[in-house]
Amino acid sequence: MREHAEAIRPPRSLWVPFVLGRPLGVPNDAAxxxxxxxxxxxxxxRPAGPVLEDYPxxxxxxxxxxxxxxMACPISFAADMSKATLLERVEAEISQLRVWHELxxxxxxxxxxxxSGLSFEEAAAFAAARAxxxxxxxxxxxILPVDVLRLACDELKTFYSEAVMAQxxxxxxxxxxxxxxGQTAAGELLFALHACTLKSADALEKHFxxxxxxxxxxxxxxxxxxx
Amino acid sequence: MVRLADLPEWEREHMxxxxxxxxxxxxxxxxxxxxxxxxRVAIVTTAGLHLRSDRxxxxxxxxxxxxxxxxxxxxxxxxxxxxxxxxxxxxxxxxINVAFPIDRLNELATAGVIGSVADFHYSFMGAGSxxxxxxxxxxxxxxxxxxxxxxxxxxxxx
Numbered sequence: 001m002r003e004h005a006e007a008i009r010p011p012r013s014l015w016v017p018f019v020l021g022r023p024l025g026v027p028n029d030a031a032x033x034x035x036x037x038x039x040x041x042x043x044x045x046r047p048a049g050p051v052l053e054d055y056p057x058x059x060x061x062x063x064x065x066x067x068x069x070x071m072a073c074p075i076s077f078a079a080d081m082s083k084a085t086l087l088e089r090v091e092a093e094i095s096q097l098r099v100w101h102e103l104x105x106x107x108x109x110x111x112x113x114x115x116s117g118l119s120f121e122e123a124a125a126f127a128a129a130r131a132x133x134x135x136x137x138x139x140x141x142x143i144l145p146v147d148v149l150r151l152a153c154d155e156l157k158t159f160y161s162e163a164v165m166a167q168x169x170x171x172x173x174x175x176x177x178x179x180x181x182g183q184t185a186a187g188e189l190l191f192a193l194h195a196c197t198l199k200s201a202d203a204l205e206k207h208f209x210x211x212x213x214x215x216x217x218x219x220x221x222x223x224x225x226x227x
Numbered sequence: 228m229v230r231l232a233d234l235p236e237w238e239r240e241h242m243x244x245x246x247x248x249x250x251x252x253x254x255x256x257x258x259x260x261x262x263x264x265x266x267r268v269a270i271v272t273t274a275g276l277h278l279r280s281d282r283x284x285x286x287x288x289x290x291x292x293x294x295x296x297x298x299x300x301x302x303x304x305x306x307x308x309x310x311x312x313x314x315x316x317x318x319x320x321x322x323i324n325v326a327f328p329i330d331r332l333n334e335l336a337t338a339g340v341i342g343s344v345a346d347f348h349y350s351f352m353g354a355g356s357x358x359x360x361x362x363x364x365x366x367x368x369x370x371x372x373x374x375x376x377x378x379x380x381x382x383x384x385x
Binding site for chain 1 (some may be wrong): 229230231235236238242243245246249250251252256257258259260262263266267268274279282283285286287289298302303306307308310311312313314315316318319320321322324325326328330331332334335340341354374377379381383384385
């Protein structure tokens, strides 16, 4: 935020007009990234400061075709899931998305998943158990139980995000979020977990619910939260 | 976009609410250095990155920790466990350089735009307030950067 840099007054800062999370602007665009890095490093040679400069180039907007399909509902189930539990529906989604996730890993040569130590199905079961009001079982001894819960949730978010980005079509920051939270059983599960942990007597778990589970943008749109 | 005017009111209020807790470094922190083409550059990010084999970032005292990212670490071995859920991660999932531009630094060193790239880079978990709680760890990292003969740092907040 430019206003934050104005308040902190670091010696040299380049304000960039990009989405939070993308300080270099555009993934997989080396030339664009290089222009941003060079502009930032050029500030090191200014003789006096503090310097707060605006980067002039916007990240290109995605070219969304009006006939674009696949952004609205990339998951469709052949089997009748009407009597399935929420966890069973999440497991079915994971099964259906796995081929896309494997394709994503193959294309990029990497994945941001695999941090929690849980399989995707185990991560879903872990979150579902807590969403149903059961206490967290002991799992890892190197981090707090609430952090295992957060990593399990992040594992699901990352799996879904990486999988859907491998599918045909244009996927924007907002469309990926809106799809996950608005149209998937996994989003429904994490909303249920949010409702449960908001009432937690454990301060760290409540902090997780308030700050680290559902994005503010989603809480104020799909979640229907007012200011 | 990270423009206050483009944000909905609830997000604008949230961002403005952070300002009273921000430190003001001001002109006292100013230092001039040599030419960029002779500088040794490191990246310090607040993206909550670490090696796949490292302990993830977490709540409690672990919030102020940092992790070391050695130069030459394959992108596949770098993961993100930032606590905040309020920034985009799909960019990082596609390309680590969008938050940790190590490939760009290596290219700039090869092209002679900068002198060299540090052997070690660092990541904090930048969520939470006040940021001054990280001062002790930040000073620790500054000492390590000096030992690596670093004289320029590219900070990449998310």
